[in-house]
Amino acid sequence: MGRTGSTRSEEILTAALELFTRLGYEATTMADIGAAVGVRGPSLYRHVPSKxxxxxxxxxxxxxxxxxxHRSALAGVAPDDPVERLRRATEAHVRYHARHRREAFVGNREIRSLVPPHRERVLTLRSEYERCFRDLIEVGVRLGRFDAASARLASYAILDLGMGVAVWFRExxxxxxxxxxxxxxQFALRxxxxxxG
Amino acid sequence: MGRTGSTRSEEILTAALELFTRLGYEATTMADIGAAVGVRGPSLYRHVPSKxxxxxxxxxxxxxxxxxxHRSALAGVAPDDPVERLRRATEAHVRYHARHRREAFVGNREIRSLVPPHRERVLTLRSEYERCFRDLIEVGVRLGRFDAASARLASYAILDLGMGVAVWFRExxxxxxxxxxxxxxQFALRxxxxxxG
DNA sequence: GGCTTCCGCTAATGCTCATTAGCACTAAGT
DNA sequence: ACTTAGTGCTAATGAGCATTAGCGGAAGCC
Structure with missing residues (x-):
């Protein structure tokens, strides 16, 4: 019985994640989440402060x-090997989106359901992540290993591929x-x- | 005053599209849409049957x-030139997603807000569209012009790039x-x- | 002037929700 | 036995919302 997760709140988060993925945040009710963990809606407030x-x-x-x-995928990869770095970063990105499709899916689609203080925080983390990819590509271009007219477009493209995976991938x-x-x-490198490849 | 569009309903659709893009369907109220066209919520029902x-x-x-x-982009392109066909199809896809980002955005994200008879209809059209791309790629592979381990993955990847454009593109x-x-x-061909390219 | 059509408005109506109150049960701990 | 956490339940509470009712005015037509 730790303080953060006492199992029950974890169960609730998991059930909510599944419902948010399937129905969306707005369309999911506390009663739905409760039902998914075998409890009535109001009882959830014993474990979480709010929806x-x-x-x-x-x-x-x-x-x-x-x-x-992302960081651990790049740990120990030579900084002057942009090909390997981009490959590892993309593979980590895609693997995460395949393995945690619900998290990634909700993480991408429900940003607008976050209420101000949090929305900004998540958006900051997200652009930090995007910047990592752009930097990776810019380095590759500068070293003459990549041929990309716009590092920004290329990074968007690669990141978007991951989001796509979260949509259609099925374990x-x-x-x-x-x-x-x-x-x-391979797609990313191409x-x-x-x-x- | 035509029957379908009498301007007013078009204005409403346009305003709603903007709001659905920004807030999402569930989070947009009829009062919001009304305000955007200078009218109270209930007055909308003079022009449209429901949200x-x-x-x-x-x-x-x-x-x-x-x-x-898509079809008109491929009209008149030689069927045995898969490179040109895929290029045209992708360009049309991306141009549509850039030029009609709101439509494409809402079209992708609000499928789950559609109530049964319509959801299926839209999903059918969508998979028809996906199949066009997969077929295009399969032909290219068969003709030895493309090198793709999985036409399905490649088509998903290309289609997902378009959705991404609808998210970040700004006119x-x-x-x-x-x-x-x-x-x-060029990305698609690569x-x-x-x-x- | 009277009739009709359009279109807007305010006031219901009838939900559906998140969240809160207040009560009850259980399992320890003492 | 008494207390205290911990957790669940039902019944409010209070708000928000899509949609409907019913009224009124403006414009065109006779």
Whole structure:
């Protein structure tokens, strides 16, 4: 029984995530979430302070996980090997979006359901993440390894591929996670003009 | 005063589209839409049958437009030139998403706000559109012009790029529509292994 | 002037919700 | 046995919202 998660609040976050993914934040009621964990709506308030707070916890955790994954994917990769760095970053990005499709999906679509103080915080984390990719590409261009007219467009394109994965990917379906990750890593490199995946 | 559009309902659809884009369908109220056209909420019912109907009209019109532009982009392009066909299809796709970002944005995100009979209809149109791209890529692979391990993944990737454009593109911003369209056409070809843009 | 059509308005109506109050039960701990 | 957390429940509360009723005015037509 830790303080943050005492199992019950985790269950609630998980159930809410599933419902937010399927119905959207606005269309999900506290009663729905309660039913998903075997409880009436009002009882949820014993474990979480509000519906908005559920969304906030889900979204900030997601963005932090994503950034953490990104950093650890690049840890130990030579800074002067932009090809390998972009490949690793993209693979981590895509793997995260495949493995945590609900989190990524909600994280992308429900930003507007966040109420001001939190919205800005999440948006800041998000643009920090975007900047990582743009920087990666700019380095590659500067080193003459990439051929991209606009690093910004290329980074948007690569990031958007990940969001797409979160939409259509199904665990246990075909193609599997590894195949998608590999393929999308190749896509990213091709996008910036690297030959032979 | 024509029957379908008598200006007023068009104004309402346009205002609603803007609001749905910014706030989402659920979070937009009839009073909001009314205010945007200078009228109280209930007065809207003189021009449109319901809020849901506004969404339905927006979304079906969007999907039909998209399919129409796709077909006309390919009209007259040699069937045995998959490179040119994919380039044209992608350019039309991206141009549509840049030029009608609100329509495309709402069309992608509010499918779940559509009530059953319509949701299915829109989803059918959408998968018809997806299939066009997959077929295009399969032909290219069969003719040996494309190098794609999975036509399905490649088509998803290309389509997702378009959705991304609808999210971040701003009319009058940089890069402009033509630059984005050209760049994304090149991205699509690179994705399927075509060299030299 | 009287009739009709259009279109806007305010006041219901009838939900659906998030959230709060207040009560009850259980399991420890003492 | 008494108390205290912890957790659930039902019944408010209070707001927001789509939609409907019913009224009134303006414009055109006779």
């Amino acid at each position: 908005q707070d559920i969304l906030v916890r889900i979204m900030t955790r997601t963005m932090e996980d994503l950034l953490r994954t 246990g379906g075909e193609p599997g996670e590894d195949a998608v990750v590999w393929q999308y890593g 996008l910036v003009g690297v030959r032979s | 849901q109907d506004i969404l339905v009209r927006i979304m079906t019109r969007t999907m039909e437009d998209l399919l129409r532009t 009058g911003g940089e890069p402009g529509e033509d630059a984005v369209v050209w760049q994304y056409g 994705l399927v292994g075509v060299r030299s």
